[in-house]
Amino acid sequence: MTALIEARGVSKRFRQHKRFPGLLGAFKTLVTTEYTEVVAVSDIGFDIAAGEAVGYLGPNGAGKSTMIKMMTGILVPSTGTLSVLGRTPHLERMTNAREIGVVFGQRSQLWWDLPLIDSFTLHQRIYDIPLARYQDNLKRFSTLLDLTPFLDRAVRQLSLGQRMRAEIVMSLLHDPKILFLDEPTIGLDVVAKDAVRKFLAEINRERGVTIILTTHDLQDIETICPRLIMVDHARLIFDGELKSLRAALGSSRRLTLEFATDPGPLPLSSATLTADEGLRKHYLLEREDVSLVSVLSEVGNDRGLKDVALHEPDIEEVIRTFYQRRNAAALAS
């Protein structure tokens, strides 16, 4: 069975006019015909099946937006093949556009001076959505994302969080098979981010909308995307389940023990002491098979142990560890 999205050896190169620095350089730039070439995406391949939710992660300039633009038909790959819903996106742009939804985090598609509902009405006309279906979707999504009280308000009067929720609702009104999101939670407050993440996760699970999400925010990935593709310097560096990334990088849990009185130095056999603050001591449990119970029994109940806190590594630490190990490996080779 062919995947919904298939990428093979996709690369994208840009040519830029060479700029020379300084005042004299400015005059030189006037007459030069030299170019520099920038590689934004280098030899990337993956398969995405229908109903998946994939997070596309990487530092700035890693080529995330470029990849999304190629999948949505905005840019043409320099080399390689890309197939979305069985089509080459840039060759069948309009047909492809009908079946996908796109949300750009920092570029709005809403009409600034007009009531929100007007942008939705326009969307319905452009995508030729049957009226009943449109109204049904509108009602359902607006309720879920709490937009109904704002439908008649001018877009310029809405907060950033409200506008982003509106953009997401709009992108789903025509029942797209795939939803592309480019940094959708950027600039949003915690409450708004939470609402957006939960909604997207639900859309994916219950309606089977395939989701491709680029982001910096690892919480987005944790809540929405079981699968993770990581890129760095235009190359693919990881493609797999978030679970397995966690497992592969070990589960160094952090343990904090709080005492009523300072028990003195307290080394443990099953955990490594990382910081000793007297009443509070921090440890690292590196082995997965070590249980909290065994650690506490080693501490014993005559030291005046007052409180215990166990910290699962959060996704940021996991990713950071991944990059650190990768950079260390690169340096060593």
Next chain:
Amino acid sequence: MLHHLRVLPLLVQMHIRSQMEYRGAFWLDRLAQILSYGSVFASIAILLARFETLGGWNFPELALLFSFQLLAYSLGAALSFVQLRDLEELVRLGTYDTLLVKPFSPWAYLVFSGLNIGYVGHVILAVALMAWATMAVDFNWSIWSALFFVAALISSTLLTAAIITMIGATALIWVRSNHLFAIFFGFWELTRYPLNIFPSGIQFILITAVPLALTSSVPVGALLGKPIPILGDWAGPVSLIAGPLWVLLAIAHWRYATGKYQGAGG
């Protein structure tokens, strides 16, 4: 195609409603523009009061030329100028991409969602001057000449829109395109005067590369029976064909520019 036609009126209506949010400034701005173009016309009047003819054209004839050019420009620019000038900014901010992910022609969306009613001031002035000039000019109007006049006006409108669209489309290739508009307007100001006063090099450019003479002094000169440099007796037919021809060129250019934007060349 039909699907597009049904959406266009909604786009235009939404844009007009957006503009009317700022109604107060609107008419004042129109008045200011009328005064500005009026002042240029007044300068011509002052000059002609002293010298009586310019390149063999008298004042009523120059008034007809001025108003024809202004009207054709206003109608053509309403369909193109602000929208295509702002394309440079849309590309820079990445907002243009939002047009490419819709199942809709990006050009149509761009042009009709920004259909500029701000030219109504220009149109009012042009029509008023034209009404006076058509009567004041020493010319025997007939059905044929009137038809030619209207057809030339339509062709000139199309030509103006086509040229502006092509200039703006370079934003898809070069990212910065507004300097080309500076050239355009420089030439445009020239074409409110009869073509024969310019050196032949400029005459040639104004008929071919930046054919703005075909939106003003060539059709009006042909109508009034003035000798037209380079084109001679072909002036009339050329003026009528130029509009549709350049529209075809603009369409091809837009396709090319879009291809470049998408990096189809690699």
Next chain:
Amino acid sequence: MSAYTAFARSSFQSQLAYRNEVWANIFGKLVQVFARVAIWLAVYAGVGAATLVNGISLQQMITYALLGGAVMGATRPERVINEIGRSLKTGDISVWLLKPLSYPLYLFANESGSFLYRLLTQVFPTVAFTALFYGMLPPESLFHGAMFVAFWAMSFILLFLMSAFCGLIAFWLMTSFSLDWMFGALLNLFSGLMVPFWFFPEPLATLARHLPFGFVVYYPNAVYLGQLSVTQTWLYLGLGLFWTALFFVGVLWLWRKASTRITVQGG
């Protein structure tokens, strides 16, 4: 002081940064200069090229046309007006109130940089090139030539001040868009760029001579061509300085009022 020089310099440099733009602007200016000369050739042809109209020859008018573009071609009043309008509207201007810099002075430094850039890369080459074709008369005398430079410098400053004045008025009165176009209308008619005052019919000529706009193009050019006697030249220099001082005070006064209002009301 060095901050302002830095602004002027960076304004100059950033204009150079886009090469296509630079060439296009040069080309555009060249066309306009040729066009202005062409118009004078055409009207004089109608009365006989050797004729003196109001005592002025074709050759003098060609020189007038070549000089006329020099100041106007290097400045763009609409930039100043709209820039002020924009920062007032968006509230950006309040950022300036926090800095240990004067906003009007910054604008002036900025405009000076742009002016110099346009002068050097666009105006001088195009005027020189066109002068090769049509011939340009030298100044009427050394005195007139020197005074021309003085009038010219004053013209740039006065034009800037008038533009800044318009831009600031927009804060209270109209949109900067409409002010820009109306100011443009006044310049079109009364700066002398298109038609010098000596060709104006009577009530209009006297009116034009009394307005400040003439100092932008007409008076510098009239001095160059020796159309003003030595006494008259000094007189009009004084008059020009008076207008400059007037607008200078006006700009400072408006700026103070605007900044007070912004700091009180929050923009």
